[in-house]
Amino acid sequence: MSVATTTLSQYRAQLRSNRLGLWLFFISELFLFGGLLISRFYLWGGTRPDLDQRLGLIVTSILLLSSFFMYLAEVGAEHENRRLFLFSLIMTALLGTAFLLGVVIFEWGGEIRPWDGAFGAILYGMTGMHALHVASGIVLILIVAYNGLRGRYTAERHWGVEACAIYWHYVDVVWIFFYPAIYLMGTVPT
């Protein structure tokens, strides 16, 4: 039996399951990120390391902006507007890369090293785990862009785009919780 050409109704049934599966995966990851957040409160309590506040604000804004472009890309795919779709997708990837560079070069380039007590461990643990997700998100975007360029998505069939988009938004939302926990809450010990 060949399933190379699925009918639209088969595709929709599978789409429904794919969506549920993806959301279950997100709930699962929530426990991972939740565990990191809890570790942060357990170890740092009411303190936090002295980090560059401006940098934190900048990378956070960049990431939020990227989510906006991701949204545009999905709209583009739904309406088979290839230019909007591809342009926004590339913008998202660029902003995501800018975020990553901000974290890896500037944030990790500060005076705190991973082995500097609980500050180092949690700081690198949280940003590292998140950066890993952003990086894999960028890879997904590039794959989607490659396939988009070859016109493989239609208004009905663009699960790849959709999955990539929800994933990106999800990783963004995680950062919205991480950012205050790392940068804003607690006082810097003197």
Next chain:
Amino acid sequence: MKHLLAVVVLIVIVTLAVGFLLNPENLLPTLASEEGAFVDQLFSLYAFVIAFFFALIVVILLYSTIVFRRKKGDDKPGANVHGNSVLEIVWTVIPLGIVLFFAGLGAVYLKDTLKAEPDEMIVEVTASQWSWRFRYPEFGISSTELNLLNGRQVLFVFESTDVIHSFWVPEFRLKQDVVPGITTTLRLKPTLPGSYKVRCAELCGLNHAYMLAEVTVMEQAEFDAWVASEIDSGALGPPDRGAKLAGLNGCLACHSTDGTRSVGPSWRGLFGSEEILEDGSVVLVDEAYLLESILDPNLQVVEGYRPDLMPKVYGDTLSQEEIQDLIAYIRSLEN
């Protein structure tokens, strides 16, 4: 009806039989502390609850398989019973009541084990791989044996220098983990003179099995005599002071003094001998080498032993004099 009656009788018999079998007096070691009595009391209650539910399930299970066994050639189905809401509620509510009763009782007893008596004696316990040390601030003495007064409550204050250990004397019942980085406590009031053992109950690496310490519960006179003799030992010569330090700092957990191989090399006949190192070179064991081995054990590792095992903290935790005393002691073990 006949079946039900038979089952009820059997359940009662089995409950009583198992209940008596589970009597804590037969099951547990002798009891030697006041707080431990709560454990025994709980066990005597568990005995009958466990026995009852055990009897209930096992009797019905065995009875059914024997009595309701399908005969050869009988193809008729069993009784057409789908369930019974009243029964379901009964067997939800009764166990619920029982477990809540035990949880409540447990909470009350837990509070009781934490109660402090006004004249409690403080003993500071330090655990490290793989030895116990006890300090009595009240008398200013330290020891590798735990001596306690019969009838006087003790507040143990625990600290660990490396990994997690657990302080447990089975006869005292209660145990408490000794956790690096935090201070934990436990209160016990010995009630039965005799000798027991502290048994480390948390896996702490290589020699966890042998992390024991002698415990003696004594009467006042004997205890006073022991305290006095410990205080006198301040006037010892360097090798004897070293011998005591070797115990109090846990060296003897890894080094024997009779030539047997342990976690580390034996100290018997060590001084003046030639030691083969891991890199193949040979060194003469003199005072300088001993000093270096104590301060920085990884610098010269003896062949056949694991590096990183011996703690690297002694330069900080021991004074110059103490290290000299230790060296003097090791020297005194020369053949």
Next chain:
Amino acid sequence: MTVLSLGIVRGLAGQLIGSALGIGVSVAVRVAMGLPLEVKEGAIVVGILVGAMGFMIGVGALTDWSKWMLGIETPLRLGPPEGKPSWTRYFGVDYSHKIIGIQYGVTSMVLLFLAGLLALTFRVELTTPGLQFLDNHTYNTIMSTHGIAMIAAMLVGVGAMANYLTPLMIGTSDMVFPRLNAFGFWINVPAALLIGTSMYVGGWDTGWTAYAPLSVNAPLGMQFVLLGVFLIGLSSILGSINVIVTVLHRRTPGMHFFRMPIFVWSVLATSIIAFSATQLIGLSFLMVSAERALGMTFFSPVLSPGAVAVGSPAGQVLLFQNLFWFYSHPAVYVFILPGLGIISELLPVFSRKPLFGYKWVALSSMAIALMGFFVWGHHMFTSGMLEGLRIPFMVTTMLIAVPTGVKFFSWIATLWGGKISLQTPMLFVLGAISIFLIGGLTGPPNGVSVSDLFLHDTYYIVGHFHAAMFGGFIFPFIAAIYYWFPKITGRMYDEGLGKLHFWLMTPGFWLQSLAMARVGLLGMRRRIADWDPGLGIETGQLMITIAGFAIGISMLIFLANLIISAVRGRVASPNPWQSRSPEFQIPSPIPEHSYAQPPVITGEPYDYAEPDSVYVSMSPASSAAD
């Protein structure tokens, strides 16, 4: 056909190459940065992870996905591979849930035997006091490996039952994500290899719980175990997502929730725990791994000079235990819920009577699963955690006895008034009930914190959990294998050997767990290679060893039975047990597509006492011709 056409061989080669590559590149980077040439633990971590990737690439579990990324559509390859004998299916990537289920099952048995062999080894050592032929370090290593390999065996065994049975029981032909299913299975293989290797790379000495800071200082073998368990966790997460979506979306027409076979309920409950809580053991093991490889101090309470310079607080030892037990307590219900499901599934068949209180049994699985999330602190009563927390954890722990009790009472009520026949699967079900009862009833004394202060880390606990895991997993798993053996192979197992297996294993097991509990109460601590003859436990120790060997021999009989019967057993009829479950309405062995047409559910699953009522109606095309 060459050896390289077997997926597993390519996978192993891939793992070797990947590991070498990972270590090589890491060392090269070190040297390029001007550091001395040295293989640090970090490089080994990279090697392990790249090696696992290498396995997955080699075996072919990533092939379809990679093609998708390049926009190449790949039809789902079904049926035996072309141009190769059909047995090769079992040694490579295959997407049929029935093949994957068997792959899981065999892997589980292999782990079970190896871990059992380790247990028998250290039991010989423990029979008499003093050290006979093991030293402390070797003892710790094989004891710890026994523990973790058994845990792995159970997780993989749960995967076997869930994957093989779930689609069949809900009347569909496969899991909803077949490729994910294959990936989820194959990742266990490099993981199991890592756990096995750990014994030869320095060993490790922390017990399966890997408590920090001991695990931070442990020899290199620890790192292999940490990452191996991490990968098995990944498999658990992916597998259970697959199960949940399949159960929610692929039930056959007419099968609403309260008409599902009860086993499906228990698998659903298990999956809910596994897909969420597992992340936490992954995280905690990853943190230990990072602390070892990079010095990131999550758990060690010692402050480095760098930490002091930035004013950082130190790590905390108890954080590890909280993260670890948040998974590892619910995990014990992952092991047993499918087993309890098997018990509930088989009892009505062999009693010819409806399952008593179906809804209560179904919902009690859910209750156990959900309540299991709130009790983890009962492993930490002695740990020095916040004193006030001991009481709430005590209450929640005790409450779990209630839904578990509901299951027991429903089981005996199902037996009562039945027409019971005692074939081998039923014997193992009854054995399971009696043994799980011991495991269960020894639980509440641990749950009451005062008595746990006595019991913690003694052989009483060892007895408790062996009984719970034998009764809740091993016995039902064996029952399931006997019960579905005719469905899987089309042949019948040997009843005589089956009964012999039972009558050797059950008393053996009773003896083992009771003797364990007994020596524990007298003061025998866990995880020691040498014990004190002063405790008066000589007979107890001897009993445990004898019992262990009895169990071992019975397992060899089991193995022989399976192999001989699969080859030469009597040909079985499609429905030897007169079961009402959908999978018994189709031929044995089950055809490639299970159901030619989706069956339609028109009645209740367990109406064994009403011979005329119909549960599954098959469309004429697919019903078995018997």
